[in-house]
Amino acid sequence: MSGESPATRAALALGLTALILAAVILVLGDAAYMWIKAAHVVAIISWMAGMLYLPRLFIYHCDAKPGSEFSETLKVMEARLLQVIINPAMVFSWVLGLWLAWHGNFLSAGWFHAKLMFVILLSGFHGYLSASVRRFAGDANTVPVGRWRLLNEVPALLMILIVVLVIVKPF
Numbered sequence: 505m506s507g508e509s510p511a512t513r514a515a516l517a518l519g520l521t522a523l524i525l526a527a528v529i530l531v532l533g534d535a536a537y538m539w540i541k542a543a544h545v546v547a548i549i550s551w552m553a554g555m556l557y558l559p560r561l562f563i564y565h566c567d568a569k570p571g572s573e574f575s576e577t578l579k580v581m582e583a584r585l586l587q588v589i590i591n592p593a594m595v596f597s598w599v600l601g602l603w604l605a606w607h608g609n610f611l612s613a614g615w616f617h618a619k620l621m622f623v624i625l626l627s628g629f630h631g632y633l634s635a636s637v638r639r640f641a642g643d644a645n646t647v648p649v650g651r652w653r654l655l656n657e658v659p660a661l662l663m664i665l666i667v668v669l670v671i672v673k674p675f
């Protein structure tokens with residue numbers, strides 16, 4: 505698994521999600537909705553845990569001397585966190601969330617459009633973090649530690665907005 509490219513891993517995660525989704529719907533029928541929603545929340549917790557922790561690792565990495573044992577350890581931690589947790593969790597979150605939106609008839613709801621906008625921003629930030637893992641791996645990060653401290657708050661802020669929208673459904 506560790507030798508496969510990120511695209512192959514994403515395709516595998518996508519295929520696996522589709523299979524599990526199909527099996528759950530087949531077996532549970534209408535009751536599937538709440539189970540899929542539970543799985544969506546589990547995927548979101550995993551995605552967010554990684555998105556909140558990765559910039560924190562970058563903050564430590566900024567202070568690590570390039571080539572030092574600590575710097576090399578951080579590179580491994582960052583790559584594993586991204587590939588094993590964050591990327592698959594994002595794929596699961598999207599697939600399950602879109603199914604919920606379609607099956608729950610939320611595709612034309614105002615709160616859903618607003619949530620989607622913030623989730624797209626979150627996914628864009630995910631892409632930025634992913635590119636940053638590659639830059640840190642090549643000792644080529646140019647973002648100062650103070651900026652990472654600020655960027656560290658971005659996923660938390662988006663998460664609060666998204667959760668309020670989906671729970672309160674204010675419009």
Ligand code: HEM
Nearest residue numbers: 545548597598601602604605608610623663666667670671
């Ligand atoms: C990746 C794209 C996403 C899509 C398409 C999506 C879509 C949805 C939909 C349609 C529901 C069902 C709402 C209901 O039954 O009332 C739902 C539930 C939920 N979503 Fe998402 N979601 C996504 C990402 C996220 C993210 C990033 C978070 C949090 C940071 C999140 C948090 C939640 C929570 C907490 C619920 C349960 C709400 C409840 O049962 O009241 N979702 N999502």
